[in-house]
Amino acid sequence: MLPKFDPTDPKACLALLEDVTTNAKQIQDSVLEAILSRNAQTEYLKGFLNGQVDKQSFKKNVPVVTYEDIALISIVSLMESPLTSSVIDPSLFSCPGSECFCSSGTSGGVPKLIPLTAEDLEQRLLFSSLYAPLLYKHIEGLSEGKSLMFYFVTREGETASGLMVRTMVTTVLKSLNQSNSFIWDRMQISPHTISTCETLHRACTANLLCGLVQRENVARLGATFASSFLKVIKFLEDHWDELCSNIRTGRLSDWITDPHCVSGMGKFLTTPNPELASLIEQECKKTSWEAIVRRLWPNAKCIEAIVTGSMAQYIPMLEFYGGGLPIISTLYGSSECFLGFNVNPLSKPCDVSYTVIPSTAYFEFLEVDKEHQEAGHDPTKKPAVIDLVDVQVGNDYEPVVTTFSGLYRYRLGDVLRVTGFYNNAPQFRFVGRQKVILSIDMDKTYEEDLLKAVTNAKLLLEPHGLILVDFTSLVDSSSFPGHYVLYWELGSKFKDAKLEPDPDVLEDCCFTVEESLDAVYRKGRKNDKNIGPLEIRVVRRGAFDELMNFFLSRGSSVSQYKTPRSVTSEEALKILEATVVSKFVSRKTPSWELHELHSTR
Known part of the structure; x- marks a missing residue:
């Protein structure tokens, strides 16, 4: 665990960061010792260790597991609809869980429920506060203003045993007490009361109004993920005229009755401001929304959002709307635990690396080869798992975490x-x-x-003023041979432009995707014998919002939602199919022999 420090003292935070990363091995050993000493008498560990709590016995006897290995089936009662999911067995940890974190559920299809103790929550809050001084150190002038961050809470649920179920963002925001919320209000443009508004439309409206009324004082903007921030921009594009009306008249729209939003906005939207409303209206009416973030918030120094992994798809759109503002991908974490920081916040989005903070959990790593298979995989042998400090530069690994709150040698799947x-x-x-x-x-x-x-294929859209808003995929086995299908939602760089893509361009996009896949796929495509031509199905505007709403109804949240890159749910597939407006297929067969020659050079 992180040692005690003053989160309001930048020098103390930076000194602690240096200390824990310098003494990584010693800290990792002490973390494992503390976890085993605390939880040795749990039913789970007793079954493997028989009272032995040394590192060697732990590594030899405790198995590497997945969520499915240790989860119990449970019905989680949400306020509006029941959610079938699974919850970690309480016999795994000694301290009673105060609640459960609910994962997004977009990668596995169903949300995972991860136990959380009060102590673990406190550590996560400290972990987040440790990062702010790094930003201030690298970005000049950031401390001169406030942050306009878009975090969205969701309704709480309950397990059958009465344990509260919330998303991580909801837990953090609702756990702030009076003293912590005072710190929040000192750092954030929007009052803490607005951040806990549970209605997406109202929360977006209130946060944007706070940010626009205080536009000169906004030093940074952002959301948890790049996709979340882009949804805020889309909301602004659809509702700027109403926001301008609120600012012009000095009063909220009548439909906003949420007491949190009303009380929060009462401090800022006090008098009519027609001059500001006209300025915002002038910017939003322009043909192109390029650099709209910089134009509306002239003193902003950066956009903060995670842009790694599947979020990399949204980098071009963030750059388009941001108008050159640095994009900061801050940290790497999961519902299970936080792992690390980006200690070089001004690095290019494509170059972002995260430094593991050794005191947050005990970390091991399962080596995988470049084809994402367990290295030296043999079903009769246990996979080799190595310590944090023994990883090798250039190698790929899957994290295996052991936490204070009841996860032991747990595979994260990344x-x-x-x-x-x-x-x-x-x-x-x-x-x-x-x-x-x-x-x-x-x-x-x-x-x-x-x-x-x-990424390679969507470059063909740019000369035509088109943007790939979002995408997902599936395998269509209804035809023979089966083929890959991509669902693409297209947008335009210019306001009110007609989305009529040239068929030749989309067919070239199909071919480029195929050319970019590996030799095994390309060989399977030879003569269409084993794999059929790849297909792109263009969906209407807003289709991926409908897809998101489907997952939100199943327990996900806007702050945690990530578009699934492959659709497995029949209900989700029906949503996408109902929005298809055109279809295109690859007319050419990719050459696998040529790529094989290139790969040997």
Whole structure:
């Protein structure tokens, strides 16, 4: 665990960061010792350790597990609709869980429920506060204003045993007491009361009004994920005229009755301001929304949002709307635990690496090869798992975490690539999920592979003023042979432009995706014998908002939501199919022999 420090003292925070990364091995050993000493008598650990709590016995006897290995099936009663999910067995940890974190559920189809203790929550809050001084150190003038951050809470649920179920963002925001909320209000443009508004439309309206009324005082903007921030921009694009009306008249729209929003806005929207309303209206009416963030918030120094992994898809759109503002991808974490910081916040989004903070959990790593398979995989042998400080630069690994709150040698399912070390703590680039998302014959396409292929293809859209808003995929086995299908939502760089893509351009996009996939896929495409031509189905504007709403209804939240890069849910597929407006297929067959020659150079 993090040692005690003053989160309001920048020098203390930076000194602590140096200390924990320098003494990574010693801290990791002490973390494991503390976890085992505390939880040795739990039913789970007793079954493997028989009272032995040394590191050697732990590594020899405690198995490496997945969520499915240790979860119990449970019905979680949400306020509006029941959610079938699973919850970690309470026999795994000694301290009673105060509540459960609910994961987004967009990667696995169903949200995971992760136990949380009061002590663990306190540590997560400290972890977040440790990062702010790094930003102030690297970005000049950031401390001269406030932050306009868009975090969205969701309704709370309950397990059958009465344990509260909330998303991580909801837990953090609602756990702030009077003293902490005072710190929040000192740092944030929007009052804490507005941040806990549970209605998305109202929360967006109130936060944007706070930010626009105080536009000169906004030093940074952001959201948890890049996709969340872009949804805020889209909301602004759809509702700026109403926001301007509120500012012009000095009063909220009548439909906003949420007491949190009303009381929070009462401090700022006090008098009519027609001059400001006209200025905002002038910017929003322009043909192009390029650099709209910089134009509306002239003193902003950066946009803060996670842009690694599947979020990399949104970097071009953030750059378009941001108008050159640095994009800061701050940290790498999960519902299970926080892992690390980006200690070089001004690094380019494509170069972001995260430095593991050794005191947050006990970290081990399962080595995987470049094809995302367990290195040296043999079903009769246990996979080799190595310590944090023993990872090698350039190698790929899956994190295996042991936490204070009841997870032991738990596989996170992510793939990370070691890029270097900060002091003695390794730095990782997020590669993707350890999961095949598309496969027909011998081919195995991972999230990273698909993201790279789509990135190459969408470059063909730019000369035509088009933007790829979002995408997902599936394997269509109804035809023979089966083929990959991509659902694309297109947008325009220019306001009110007609979205009528040239068929030749979209067919070239299909071919470019295929050319960008690996040799096994391309060989399967030869003569269309094993794999059919790839297809792009263009969906109407707003289709991916409908998809998001579906997952929100199943327990996800806007702050945590990530578009699934492969659709497995029949209900989700029906939503997408109902929005398809045009279809395109690859007319050419990719050459696998040529790529094989290139790869040997």
